[in-house]
Amino acid sequence: MTGFHAAFDRALTGDLEPLWPHLEPGDRTLGALAVYRNTTIKGRIDALEANYPTVLQMVGEDWFRAAAAAAAFVAEQPGDRPVLVDYGAGFPDWLARFEPARDMTYLAPCARLDRAWTQAHLAEDVAPLEAQEAAALGPALAGATAALHPSVQLFWFEWTAPSLWLAHRYPSADASLEWRAEAEGLLVHRSGAEVQARLLSRAEWVFLDACRLYRPFGVAAAAAQAAAPGLDLSAFFAALIALGVFTSPSIPKDRS
Amino acid sequence: MPSLPTAGLGLKPQHYSEAAACPAAGAQRGLWFEVHPENYMVAGGPRLSWLETVRAVRPLSLHGVGLSLAGDERPDREHLARFRALIDRFEPFVVSEHLAWSRRGGVYHPDLLPVPRSREMLNLVCDHVDEAQQALGRRLLIENPSAYLALAGHEWDEVEFLVEIARRTGCGLLIDVNNVHVSASNMGFSAEAWLDAVPGELVGEIHLAGHRPDPVWGEALLIDSHDAPVSETVWTLYDRLIARIGPRPTLVERDGDVPEFPVLLIEQARAAAAMTAVEAVA
Numbered sequence: 001m002t003g004f005h006a007a008f009d010r011a012l013t014g015d016l017e018p019l020w021p022h023l024e025p026g027d028r029t030l031g032a033l034a035v036y037r038n039t040t041i042k043g044r045i046d047a048l049e050a051n052y053p054t055v056l057q058m059v060g061e062d063w064f065r066a067a068a069a070a071a072a073f074v075a076e077q078p079g080d081r082p083v084l085v086d087y088g089a090g091f092p093d094w095l096a097r098f099e100p101a102r103d104m105t106y107l108a109p110c111a112r113l114d115r116a117w118t119q120a121h122l123a124e125d126v127a128p129l130e131a132q133e134a135a136a137l138g139p140a141l142a143g144a145t146a147a148l149h150p151s152v153q154l155f156w157f158e159w160t161a162p163s164l165w166l167a168h169r170y171p172s173a174d175a176s177l178e179w180r181a182e183a184e185g186l187l188v189h190r191s192g193a194e195v196q197a198r199l200l201s202r203a204e205w206v207f208l209d210a211c212r213l214y215r216p217f218g219v220a221a222a223a224a225q226a227a228a229p230g231l232d233l234s235a236f237f238a239a240l241i242a243l244g245v246f247t248s249p250s251i252p253k254d255r256s
Numbered sequence: 257m258p259s260l261p262t263a264g265l266g267l268k269p270q271h272y273s274e275a276a277a278c279p280a281a282g283a284q285r286g287l288w289f290e291v292h293p294e295n296y297m298v299a300g301g302p303r304l305s306w307l308e309t310v311r312a313v314r315p316l317s318l319h320g321v322g323l324s325l326a327g328d329e330r331p332d333r334e335h336l337a338r339f340r341a342l343i344d345r346f347e348p349f350v351v352s353e354h355l356a357w358s359r360r361g362g363v364y365h366p367d368l369l370p371v372p373r374s375r376e377m378l379n380l381v382c383d384h385v386d387e388a389q390q391a392l393g394r395r396l397l398i399e400n401p402s403a404y405l406a407l408a409g410h411e412w413d414e415v416e417f418l419v420e421i422a423r424r425t426g427c428g429l430l431i432d433v434n435n436v437h438v439s440a441s442n443m444g445f446s447a448e449a450w451l452d453a454v455p456g457e458l459v460g461e462i463h464l465a466g467h468r469p470d471p472v473w474g475e476a477l478l479i480d481s482h483d484a485p486v487s488e489t490v491w492t493l494y495d496r497l498i499a500r501i502g503p504r505p506t507l508v509e510r511d512g513d514v515p516e517f518p519v520l521l522i523e524q525a526r527a528a529a530a531m532t533a534v535e536a537v538a
Binding site for chain 1: 301329
């Protein structure tokens, strides 16, 4: 550790005193220090803005950047990695506690869904389970341990947060902008290059949630049927496979 | 056979498909692309596959901004490993970083922060360059950053300091002509004299970019903003540099107010033409 670096670090947080002996002060010194300070803050706020477009759209640029949220967040969680496409993981939880956002109860949930979009966008590339492969497994499929694609993010809200978020982020989905006390599920995942998002029925959510917990497909199917009696299971499963949300399942070894 | 890299562009996500489709003819025969590896240190997804598509048809340069070589902490092992993985996957023709720091005490500062050019800092930087070159398995080119602040305790001028780092570590230099102009204007030295002092054999790449006057201080404080076309002053300095040392792979950088791809190609073509003119004389 050097005295210079420690002093410069302090200067970036606004405490210029320790840096003074390391400078040749002139009339532009404060201006020059502001360049560094502004650049570091702007870099983080730009990244936050890019990673939370729905929040930005809902509150507007002034509120987002200057007034409160972004400046306060980046000061508290400046980040420890130079990978800015992944910056701001803590923003949804932070927003939920942020006093000036208290009346905007929809903001933190929508931030959580923006974060899910980023995670799906950056997730590992793994080939999805194809219908043909599933069919080839025959009856063994029911006992196979399900595996979700690494990009899959599942949500169940007691409010219409998923629709509200979809209406902003996927305008073509024609989702409702109304904030109602009505339960909704959402699937966010990547298929090929594109991040996809769609509302989930209770049966779909129950099925995928069981898969998320590494239950066998048979157990997931039973849970879905309990949630939606009379469900046409084969059409239901085929539709989920077509979305590309599974990867190849692992088959338990024959114990005989 | 792919042509040798001449004038390149910073690759922007909004230009991926045009970059991959751009025919390798005329001024674009030697077109290449540069990216910040930090933007590709992700598990998967379209960023990496697009970069692969572009890399399949064009030479690529990886230009790091996060190694913090002039920091007072050792380069981050995990960051080096991720950087190495990108080098192994994309096989860049050149790998570069900055004479600057950005990480300390678990905080990353998205900026290129300065150090005084003292013996203490020389030793630190050389240790970090050695370690990085070892871990990356490649010779690095080190870039001169823009200077805004008059620091106390310089024992070398900037060119001497860079040359000494190169001598001790075997690294090469990336000369950012816009940064030289910005620093010269802010610190009050001659950009021409600075460039004339650089040993040509150490220069592996040249950067060109735009700058802006500070909103408060105006022309008295130039900002290396990368959000404007390359200025005429910088083009003149560039011509002077390559007239002396010969052509080098030259990058036109634009990170803010990014125009359409064809607009960037106009500046790229101008750099390529300058290189051809120098070759014709030689």
